[in-house]
């Protein structure tokens with residue numbers, strides 16, 4: 015690990031985390047992202063902005079989310095581990111948020127910023143539909159029109175979320191360019207933004223995109239890590255030894271990790287989607303299976319073929335199959351401060367069932383990936399150690415597809 019005085023200083027004024035991140039956008043978009051960066055800096059310094067955000071996080075989203083000792087899962091690990099082994103496993107319960115995942119933390123922050131900037135129209139991109147639903151939700155709450163770009167393939171695959179968005183008053187625009195999935199929806203949203211500069215705010219759903227998005231999404235999601243530090247002190251009188259989270263674009267993970275980056279005694283592990291196995295090429299592990307390139311306005315690790323074409327990601331969990339990863343993770347990976355591993359579709363499916371049976375908590379398939387590596391890691395740690403995992407979403411959205419997989 016590269017020893018730095020702090021791992022929390024980034025990004026620089028150009029939005030760079032080391033050689034990652036930045037602002038790779040068309041000339042027409044440059045004034046928009048510069049303006050957004052300026053407005054966000056002002057909002058950050060304004061106490062009334064933070065107070066307003068705190069109010070809605072508490073009364074609308076349901077924060078703080080509980081910190082929960084997963085006692086039966088811990089016992090399960092201890093029964094199988096060697097003598098004296100088996101760390102205590104805690105969950106940060108972000109699956110209990112309104113709309114069922116961490117995404118609303120970010121959407122709430124961004125819509126309050128949009129209102130502050132006097133914007134009257136919201137656009138968003140979505141893959142599985144979770145970010146689209148969270149965006150449509152905050153737009154309903156504040157009475158703003160919402161257009162959600164969604165790949166036509168995903169519109170077909172994710173019908174319940176398309177219906178939810180419509181119910182919430184949003185317009186879902188199917189995107190047919192490219193492979194008609196998340197990557198293409200994001201390109202289309204960026205295009206819309208350029209043509210509707212005056213009144214439109216673009217809510218990006220993960221810690222990616224051009225600067226300042228990776229930073230502001232991280233800041234809004236950092237409520238997860240901040241709360242967990244206080245709650246850990248209360249529960250155990252100290253910080254955990256290991257913290258873990260799953261990674262699609264990396265927003266829930268950076269939200270948990272960032273407040274801990276300078277606590278060097280805390281080991282930090284991100285879990286990417288290993289799909290059918292890294293060796294098959296059918297996965298969504300951008301760090302462990304990709305290489306650096308530029309996509310959606312920033313330099314980061316991407317899944318690409320030999321010609322540099324972006325490859326389609328594969329995962330059992332629609333929320334993890336983004337072919338890139340937020341640039342701060344790319345930097346943390348190269349510095350060695352955070353380690354990145356992966357879990358397969360099959361492992362996630364097993365954990366989905368195990369967690370339901372042992373804890374009465376049906377996890378989303380995304381955190382079920384983190385759980386696979388967390389259970390393994392806890393088994394290698396000693397009994398007086400503590401592992402904290404972010405339970406970033408609930409599995410209600412996944413029960414029908416899992417039922418089809420298990421019962422044919």
Ligand SMILES: *Cc1c(COP(=O)(O)O)cnc(C)c1O
Nearest residue numbers: 220262263264265266333380407
């Ligand atoms: C969208 C989603 C993810 C992936 O997004 P990140 O930006 O990596 O957090 C993970 N878990 C759940 C439950 C999601 O809805």
